Amino acid sequence: MSDSRHYLDNDEKSVVIVMTSGPSQRHRCATPFYIGAIMASMDADVKIFFTMEGVRLCQKGVPEQLTALDGGKTIIEFMRDAKAAGVRFYMCRPAMPGYEIEVDDVIPEVDEMSSGGELADLILSSDKALFF
């Protein structure tokens, strides 16, 4: 095994992860936070933007009860790990009415409520955009 596998030498990058998956696809709901935490730990400026069914992960009571695998860690724990590593959370305000989510229902881990236009800005201005 070469030493290069053990050492980090990446430039600082910006990454936006667009999280469209929600409780109906729970197996897709842990890895984006895990990879976000890794990238933030590698000096990347990481933002996770919740839209479509992904906004349900920002609804109080949902990520606390949801696991990607039976018996696994809850999604809120993965989300908090990502936050602790420096990831910022953005929630799509226009998606909220469709899922009957009120502002008071949103978990405190969310940093900002944003518009679709702000998501477009993030995608266009980031070095990388990932969709889950």
Next chain:
Amino acid sequence: MECNGCEFRSELYYDADYQIWVRAEEDGMLAVGMTDISQSIAGKILHVRVRKPGTRRPAGKPVATIESGKWAGPVPNLFDCSIVDGNITVLEDPSLLNRQPYMSWIARVAPEGTVEQALSVLVTGDVAWAGYQARCRRDGIQCKRLPA
């Protein structure tokens, strides 16, 4: 000394969340490792990657990344330093962090100021022991060390 089974060593220096320990070396460098608390939270560690030797790491920029099957995150850094080297034994066998967290340093760093300046942002001794116990109890952390 231990709390909820998590070992504590009073001679080491710690960050306020007791994620990392720091030890002054005889050659003026500082060794950085992860605490029994951190390895218990992470679970079995699968990968460790250290910033390339020679890289400057200002306060707030991680020294390394850690991955287990259920947790990923940084090895935080609280003072301005440069990476000297990574512990190749740990990099090749990261589970050492789960078995011997205080014998297994992750990286050695050179402080940009004096050693005393670097250590001044950390806690040690009785103050650290009190904080360590408080963290264990507040978060209900139970030691999950792998057998040596």
